[in-house]
Amino acid sequence: MEYIVKTENLVFEYQVLPTEEGGETQREAALAGVDITVKQGEFVAVLGHNGSGKSTLAKQINCLLLPTSGTVWVKGIATADGDRAWDIRSSVGMVFQNPDNQIIATIVEEDVAFGPENLGVAPAEIRKRVNGALAAVGMTQYAGNPPHYLSGGQKQRVAIAGILAMRPDIIVLDEPTAMLDPIGRREVMDVVKILNREEGITIIFITHFMDEAVQADRVIVMEEGKIAMEGTPHAVFSRIDELKAIGLDVPQCAEIGLRLRQAGIDMPTDILTIDELVEAICQYK
């Protein structure tokens, strides 16, 4: 299998009800012809402002939404094939923005066990998976705690453990760090990178934080339901003017690099991180 996720001319329209009586129901395209391919084991970040279609795309990947036209394949299965929705959903785990909306049990380990229990996994195997999942996100010591006393970053890691216990091939995270403090954000990001590198899980990571997108293998920028840019973080973030034109940020170090270039200092155009910026300044001197 070449691609673990593939979309072809993916269109998703939703209905806009008329605001006045007797008005016509409009159709609006949240996705207007999207072609993406994601390789097994890849870490892809998806950027775009609110309403650009990022979350709609995420929901297409585990059959929460189905295409109006076009096709989405996950592990070679078309999502429109209704009989296979469960197969797809057990391969694709989703993590949403607010951890409080995803945690349902009163004890951390029970929450993590919820998914595999529902899949009908044998108790001994569930125990094994729960322990493994909590260890993978660094939350073993909280297994017996009530989740509502955890910090935001810890709760989000528990939510990720709940997904891991279902043994997915792909995890789609929709702004998982939006509500977290700086340390919580770093904790979640570190866990995601470990799962990607060590467990080989394919990651699709939606975010508004450019410093997070920088850490992905590939960045996809969405705008008005279409792919506006795509490439390595270095390739995408060197297109600073285009990013700004669609209302996105660039990493601060890229911004500093740009401003130095504008002032006539000869700097590389693809600076993203502090290391690269400091290195470039040392070289210049």
Next chain:
Amino acid sequence: MSIQIVNVDYTYSRGTAFEKKALNNVSLTIEKGEFVGLIGHTGSGKSTLIQHLNVLMRPDSGSIIIDGEDIGADKSRLKAIRSKVGLVFQYPEHQLFEMTVYKDVAFGPANAGLDADEVNKRVLDALAIVGIPEELHQKSPFELSGGQKRRVAIAGILAMGPEILVLDEPTAGLDPRGRDEILNQIKIMHEKLKLTVILVSHSMEDIARLADRIFVINHGEIVMSGTPAEIFVQTDALESLGLSSTQSTYVARRLRAAGFDVPEDIYTVDAAVSAILKVLM
């Protein structure tokens, strides 16, 4: 209008097994017209503290004095105090409920018993300040973008005519453009309406951009306070509290370590760029 918080203690679930001290002997003073940033990791006590500012919570001991008045002393004054201190919660757009933008903003002042002309004036002023154009006034608030919804929710607070505006994570979950819009409006409110602003945020960049003074709270105690330059230079201390400094501060620190003579108290992109240009040119 000055705010004095004097020796405030607060404990959740007092007397139970879940007892948790949320505020421990907090004292601070905020002057009229100041723009103050409040930072601390999740669970540090930020939200508990700001809910004390308009008597949604009452201290176990200690007092909060606004303009010389102890706001917990007289129950008949609650309404007046709550109009004076506008509190914008996290995700304020979840509180929108009316049929139109206009009606939603009018809800507070109408409930406060103001006459129709005054309500109308306040609604129009508030929506103008947050930059919601007239063609949106009769729209359903639920048809707006995330950033617009949030600005309408803030207008609802402004229409109450507060002198102090407290905002809890006003940019959380917004995209960069929505975030810039909100921050610019907050700056305008501070400057034009001369409001005292208290901004709670996890974004050090937002705080660095706007605040005159910063308080850092940890385990219910104020552990650091000072100007942005004074606070952000203490990178190690911030990290040990579960926070971080701004990217520009980290850049300056690394450059100093590499032998460049740049100041260490840099915390904005502008300052970083001019300092680097100075050593390179």
